Amino acid sequence: MSETRIDISDLKSEGGDLIKELSQLLKEKTSAEVETETDSVIVKGKDKAVSRTYLRVLLKKFLHRQGLKEYFRVIGGKENTLVIKEIKVTEEEE
Secondary structure, three states, X not given: OEEEEEEOOOHHXXXXXXXXXXXXXXXXXXXXXXXXXXXXXXXXXXXXXXXXXXXXXXXXXXXXXXXXXXXXXXXXXXXXEEEEEEOOOOOOOO
């Protein structure tokens, strides 16, 4: 059984309902077991592994649909980990 962890600590500031929607989407699309913890969502593939690339695409689509694509991005973390990071906006001084 393979396991991929998605770090959502930055995304939690947007609210708990968003995290529930993300878990539901991952469950439907991957047909894998999805657990939600305090700072992460864990996707456990049963027979075959759920690829990190596919999960990254799903996460990007989810952020786009929620209108959060301009504020968050998906980056690779350590082995079997993806991180949803908040984009730091720097204000330009004129």
